[in-house]
Amino acid sequence: MRVNQIRDFVISYLVNHLSKDDVVIDATIGNGHDTLLLSDLSKYVYGFDVQQQAIETTQELLNDHQVSNYKLIHDSHENILKYVKDFKAVIFNLGYLPNSNKEIKTNKDSTINALNSLVRVMKQDSFVIITCYPGHDEGFIESEAIMKFVSNLDNSFTTLKYTVLNKNKSPFVILIEKNR
Ligand SMILES: C[S@@+](CC[C@H](N)C(=O)[O-])C[C@H]1O[C@@H](n2cnc3c(N)ncnc32)[C@H](O)[C@@H]1O
Numbered sequence: 001m002r003v004n005q006i007r008d009f010v011i012s013y014l015v016n017h018l019s020k021d022d023v024v025i026d027a028t029i030g031n032g033h034d035t036l037l038l039s040d041l042s043k044y045v046y047g048f049d050v051q052q053q054a055i056e057t058t059q060e061l062l063n064d065h066q067v068s069n070y071k072l073i074h075d076s077h078e079n080i081l082k083y084v085k086d087f088k089a090v091i092f093n094l095g096y097l098p099n100s101n102k103e104i105k106t107n108k109d110s111t112i113n114a115l116n117s118l119v120r121v122m123k124q125d126s127f128v129i130i131t132c133y134p135g136h137d138e139g140f141i142e143s144e145a146i147m148k149f150v151s152n153l154d155n156s157f158t159t160l161k162y163t164v165l166n167k168n169k170s171p172f173v174i175l176i177e178k179n180r
Helices: 003-017 033-041 052-064 077-083 108-121 137-151
Strands: 023-026 044-049 070-074 089-093 127-132 157-162 172-178
Touching: 003 033, 003 089, 003 127, 003 172, 023 033, 033 044, 033 052, 033 070, 033 089, 044 052, 044 077, 052 070, 077 108, 089 108, 108 127, 108 137, 108 172, 127 137, 137 157, 137 172
Parallel strands: 023 044, 023 089, 044 070, 089 127
Antiparallel strands: 127 172, 157 172
């Protein structure tokens, strides 16, 4: 499974579910590719990352594309609700930045803390979309924790998994939709 196929799925979901009226959140901006896409598909994007380098790289990318409908925040996605409480969508692309410090990566505790706070305020028709990477040890632990978390959400949510059935530990996507 190429990671690109996973990304294609995420992109097509975003294209089909976002509009220029929506406020959205990129919970892991990294090099800013998702932030740039979201700025094109929505009214306003809040981007979060714990690495100053990610903020600077993304800022440069958005400047290059003359984008202005965004705010980049150097903080953990655990603290999203300190900055924004009303949103249509939150996108997580977990793990570490390719070609960067692999020690700085998302982890089970902060990701579950973030999801826990988000599901408390999600409004009808909002969604969270998470790309998980169970291929490395911590990513596996994080992915298992996310699967447990989303499996236990009540039926005001629909939770889905987009996965490869015939290859172990491939990246996969989790979707949390708020129904009512
Ligand atoms: C796989 S990269 C994201 C790639 C990015 N979406 C892109 O399009 O380039 C994961 C990012 O999550 C960030 N990260 C790790 N822990 C975080 C946390 N608790 N809050 C916010 N960002 C975090 C890392 O610094 C890293 O930049």
